Amino acid sequence: MSNYQSYEPLTESAAVTLALRLGLFEEKSVLSCTEIGDGNLNLVFRITDQSNNGLIIKQALPYAKVIGESWPLTLDRARIESSAMLKQAETAGEYVPKIYYSDETLAITAMEDLSHLQIARAGLIEGKDFPLLGRHIGEFLGKTLFYSSDFALNPQTKKQLVKQFSNPELCKITEDFVFTDPFFDVESNSFEDELRPAAEAIWNDTKLKLEVAKLKHKFLTEAETLVHGDLHTGSIFADDETTKVIDPEFAYYGPTGFDYGHFTANLLMNAISREEAKQQVLLDHIETAWTVFAGEFSKAWEKDGLEVYTGIDGYLSFILEKTFEDAVGFAGVEIIRRTIGLAHVADLDLIEPHDRKIEAKIRALELGKKLVKHRSSIKTPAQIADYFKQVPVR
Numbered sequence: 001m002s003n004y005q006s007y008e009p010l011t012e013s014a015a016v017t018l019a020l021r022l023g024l025f026e027e028k029s030v031l032s033c034t035e036i037g038d039g040n041l042n043l044v045f046r047i048t049d050q051s052n053n054g055l056i057i058k059q060a061l062p063y064a065k066v067i068g069e070s071w072p073l074t075l076d077r078a079r080i081e082s083s084a085m086l087k088q089a090e091t092a093g094e095y096v097p098k099i100y101y102s103d104e105t106l107a108i109t110a111m112e113d114l115s116h117l118q119i120a121r122a123g124l125i126e127g128k129d130f131p132l133l134g135r136h137i138g139e140f141l142g143k144t145l146f147y148s149s150d151f152a153l154n155p156q157t158k159k160q161l162v163k164q165f166s167n168p169e170l171c172k173i174t175e176d177f178v179f180t181d182p183f184f185d186v187e188s189n190s191f192e193d194e195l196r197p198a199a200e201a202i203w204n205d206t207k208l209k210l211e212v213a214k215l216k217h218k219f220l221t222e223a224e225t226l227v228h229g230d231l232h233t234g235s236i237f238a239d240d241e242t243t244k245v246i247d248p249e250f251a252y253y254g255p256t257g258f259d260y261g262h263f264t265a266n267l268l269m270n271a272i273s274r275e276e277a278k279q280q281v282l283l284d285h286i287e288t289a290w291t292v293f294a295g296e297f298s299k300a301w302e303k304d305g306l307e308v309y310t311g312i313d314g315y316l317s318f319i320l321e322k323t324f325e326d327a328v329g330f331a332g333v334e335i336i337r338r339t340i341g342l343a344h345v346a347d348l349d350l351i352e353p354h355d356r357k358i359e360a361k362i363r364a365l366e367l368g369k370k371l372v373k374h375r376s377s378i379k380t381p382a383q384i385a386d387y388f389k390q391v392p393v394r
């Protein structure tokens with residue numbers, strides 16, 4: 001139930017008034033507030049008191065900030081986001097921010113301030129390694145993905161959750177801008193002129209498009225577990241000891257391999273941007289995240305598997321193999337869409353000089369295509385690394 005009757009976008013001063021009214025700070029606190037949102041869709045206010053104790057109020061806008069007011073977008077994503085974080089916190093609380101308050105009408109969530117950490121993408125671009133990133137993301141995924149699946153829940157509870165996390169508008173963004181537009185010559189795509197031949201080769205590659213169609217179909221139909229839905233490195237805060245996953249506004253019941261695929265893709269794109277000597281650490285994160293994910297998922301399967309067939313030999317390895325194959329395909333699609341689609345990644349866009357950036361992007365497209373097409377024969381993270389190393393710079 002909301003305490004408010006109507007929605008209004010907050011200003012910095014309105015966010016301060018709200019934080020005081022909600023009792024999120026002591027009454028006499030002297031607060032300051034800055035809007036720090038740099039994502040595509042929301043306002044993010046950081047509010048601090050005189051001792052620099054802070055919190056975040058995130059508010060969904062009724063349109064996509066990246067496009068403008070001409071593209072209306074549901075405020076319900078704020079409910080999805082706060083509910084997903086609460087759900088993730090049930091099994092992997094150390095990897096998500098604490099939630100202090102949420103309101104569906106205002107489309108806000110007040111949560112822990114993580115400004116002492118850095119957005120992983122920004123740190124990776126600076127050349128940081130975040131030594132525990134792979135391990136933490138593997139544990140986060142192993143726990144959250146197992147415990148919201150049919151393997152851990154009774155079928156009625158799981159179907160209630162599928163309903164609760166029905167997220168059609170945000171899924172449509174993924175359906176359009178991840179799985180569709182980059183594979184056709186449409187206006188939303190955005191890329192440098194030098195990439196036109198490579199983009200046209202993708203649009204004309206019917207074998208590739210058949211495989212992308214299969215992956216999109218999985219995204220549309222396989223309600224396996226509650227996925228984060230947008231697990232790129234901009235959705236992760238980190239330092240050398242800590243990792244926190246944020247921004248699950250794209251959460252919905254989807255294929256188990258979706259999140260690991262996106263995480264992997266974003267590490268591979270950062271690796272492409274780095275000099276060779278600094279790439280291995282990212283390939284190691286990809287390997288560690290999978291090993292830890294599979295270990296956590298298997299441990300939970302043995303301990304808390306509710307579905308009767310979890311006792312049958314071979315079923316767990318079948319599920320893990322299917323998850324990995326899907327993930328490799330999703331990784332390939334994510335790399336392609338971040339290179340020629342609407343929403344890019346700074347890892348590639350900031351490469352200098354221009355010629356090196358174009359080479360890196362051509363390499364990214366080649367790698368993306370290979371991951372999509374060869375996913376059924378790529379069985380391990382080491383094989384992903386092999387493909388990464390083999391993709392030629394032309």
Ligand code: SR1
Pocket residue numbers: 040064066173174177178230343
């Ligand atoms: C229109 S929104 C573009 C992208 O930003 C989000 O972070 C998602 O990745 C989405 O695809």
Ligand code: MG
Pocket residue numbers: 039040230235247
């Ligand atoms: Mg986001």
